[in-house]
Amino acid sequence: MIFYFTGTGNSKWIAEQIALALKDQAVNLLDADPEAYHFTEKDYLGIVFPVYAYAAPEPVTEFAQKLKSNGAFTFTVCNYSNVTGHAMQRFSREGMYVNSGYGLLMPDNTTVIGSSYDTEETTLEKLRDASKRLDAIIERIKAKEIGIFESREGENPEENSEKMLGLFREKRSFTEPFHVAEDKCISCGLCERVCPAKAVKMQDGHPVWVKEKCYVCTACINRCPVEAIEYGSKSQGVYRYTFEKYNQKVKNDQKNRRG
Ligand SMILES: Cc1cc2nc3c(=O)[nH]c(=O)nc-3n(C[C@H](O)[C@H](O)[C@H](O)COP(=O)(O)O)c2cc1C
Known part of the structure; x- marks a missing residue:
């Protein structure tokens, strides 16, 4: 069983590819009861x-804290756009002990920090590369290798992981800066439907952020079909990313090149 959490689709794609290779299932963990699995x-x-x-x-x-692995081979694949710090080590300590962990470099979806680690060009490059890197990871999972691999930890990973997470929880996870340009909004309600924190509600045809905090997964801002959502002024001019949109571009490019 492969569980995933996603904002903009990278993790869902990765989980589905692994599930396909292992003849297993990929499940969005927000739709699952961890205590129902044996x-x-x-x-x-x-x-x-x-x-x-x-x-x-x-x-x-x-x-993960609520799962009982009962001797199953446990692993994690974390995906990141720049640096992982000790994300997997921390997860193995505080979430679920993992036999193996892999990092996979994927396009950036941060959008709300005032810049992106990627441009359209580097996004396409990362996606073109991701399939073969994931295939190699899947082979190692099948072989049940033990350890943490392919992680890009950066400097002082343990200390920086602590610092970054503290900052995120205390200062960066507030919904207050989210707002919608009502003249652009087409009232489709997608932002409400895709919010995993249920922090967005449609009121009088437009989204309102009804919780003080959310996961800042950026699904609302990146998936809005008319780019009507902003995060203060920080997201202005920053390109919007979803796996589905950019993966389609990669496929179209490959088709055009072939023929
Ligand atoms: C709130 C937030 C914090 C992030 N922090 C990091 C980070 O510390 N290091 C990093 O390399 N990428 C970071 N990212 C980028 C994502 O991990 C990356 O784009 C990921 O592939 C998105 O996966 P998804 O499409 O499944 O949501 C962050 C993204 C968000 C939204």
Whole structure:
């Protein structure tokens, strides 16, 4: 069983590819009851998550704490756009002990910090590369290698992981800066439907952020079909990313080149 959490689709794609290769299932952990699953030592138990501030998102850690692995082979694939810090080590300590962990470099979806680590060009490059890097990871999972691999930890990873996460929880996880340009908004309600924190509600045809904090997964801002959502002034002019949109571009480019 492969569980995932995602804002903009990278983790879902990764979980689905692994599930396909292991003839297993990929499940969004927000739709699952961790206590309803029973594993044996014949099973694989994987968790795929995006790195947020050098750590796993809170719902991922909370979900994993409630799983009982019962000898299943446990692993995690964290995906990140720049640096992982000790995200996997922390997850293995505080969420679920993992036999192996892999980092996979993927396009950036931060949007709300005033810049992106990627441009459209580097996003496409990362996606073109991701399939073969993921295939190599899957082979190592199948071989049940033990250890933490392919992680880009940066300097002082333990100390910086602590610092970044503290900052994120105290200062960066507030919904207050989110707002919508009502003249652009087409009232489709997608932002409400995709918010995993249920922090967005449609009121009089436009989104309102009804919770003080959210996971800052950026699904609302990146998935808005008319780019009507902003995060203070920080997101202005920053390009919007979803896996589905950019993966389609990669496929179209490949098709055009072939023919
Ligand atoms: C709130 C937030 C914090 C993030 N923090 C980090 C980070 O510390 N290091 C990093 O390399 N990428 C970071 N990212 C980028 C994501 O981990 C990366 O783009 C990931 O592949 C997104 O996965 P998803 O499409 O499944 O949501 C962050 C993204 C968000 C939204």
